[in-house]
Amino acid sequence: MGASVERRWEKKKMAIKADNLILDGRNLLFRASDAFRTLTTEIGGREIGCGGMYGFLSVAVRLHRRYGGRCWVAWEGKKEDNFRLDIFPAYKKKKKCITEEEIEFITDMMEQEKRLMVMLRAMGVRQYMGVHCEADDVMAWIAENAHQRGESTIIYTGDSDLRQLVKGGTTRNGIAVVSPGLKSVDVVYDTSKSVKEKHGVYPAFLADLKALAGDSSDSIPGVRGIGQKTAATLIEHFGDVKKVILAAASTSEEDWPVAERFRKALIENRRDILLYKKLTVIKPDVEVQEIARKRDQDVLRKHFHVYRFRSLLSHNELIDLMKMGKE
Secondary structure (H helix, E strand, O other): OHHHHHHHHHHHOOOOOOOEEEEEHHHHHHHHHHHHOOOEEEEOOEEEEOHHHHHHHHHHHHHHHHHOOEEEEEEOOOOOOOHHHHHOOOOOOOOOOOOHHHHHHHHHHHHHHHHHHHHHHHHOOEEEEEEOOOHHHHHHHHHHHHHHOOOOEEEEOOOHHHHHHOEEOOOOOOEEEEEOOHHHOOEEEOOHHHHHHHHOOOHHHHHHHHHHHOEHHHOEOOOOOOOHHHHHHHHHHHOOHHHHHHHHHHOOHHHOOOOOHHHHHHHHOHHHHHHHHHHHOOOOOOEEEEEOOOOOHHHHHHHHHHHOOHHHHOHHHHHHHHHOOOO
């Protein structure tokens, strides 16, 4: 299913344009760092990593050339300042026994993130950070505001949660989600049908799917024994999780589309299921904090000299990077 979406996208990827391009800041920073992990420079007698910043900027400018539009970057707020932790403390809680190498990498990325924000500020890129929420909600806030203005939006992220927002693609006030695919071929989700081909449900039911089947990346356990295929079958047959739970208690055996053993699990876990859905639903009605912009190409050039980003110092690269922050 996903392969067919990818092949279609490969044919039309050069033609698609939108009024707005939203980048998932930390997601792209971490992904883009993979190819440049060893890239470092010396500042004040200390060796610092700069591969994530270089990778982010190199990918971001290519994406902007491809998709165009007003550029936005959404960042996570403070880790502990997330309303989802208030209702489920285990949300996104990672394993405790991570290696020293992993700790060092994460610490380095957090430092690079701060430096990257400064460079994006000099480019004039619109940057927003979540207040009591996370980057997913910030991206939804940006996209929904653009939708209200009648503008089209592309969200670039590897996070499948954002596919909840897909509607109307790049038509007037549409929202498309583009994800990095294999062999540098982007995968587009620009219609409800394309989301269903990948996940088995339409965008409006993605949160229900994850509430039932779980999501290991966010430490959401779901219902034990229920995988994505079973969850999708139940949702397609009955609707959202409230209707699925109601059906588990009342539907006849003839009309029940999956194994009987799942009825008891759904009924016994009904409160948890409803809680999990609260965690997985993206909320566009959130408070955000803007990171002030101050376009200055000379300042940007100085940063590039400090970090030795020689390829980004070429005339064409600098011009295109500055275009990302234009009004």
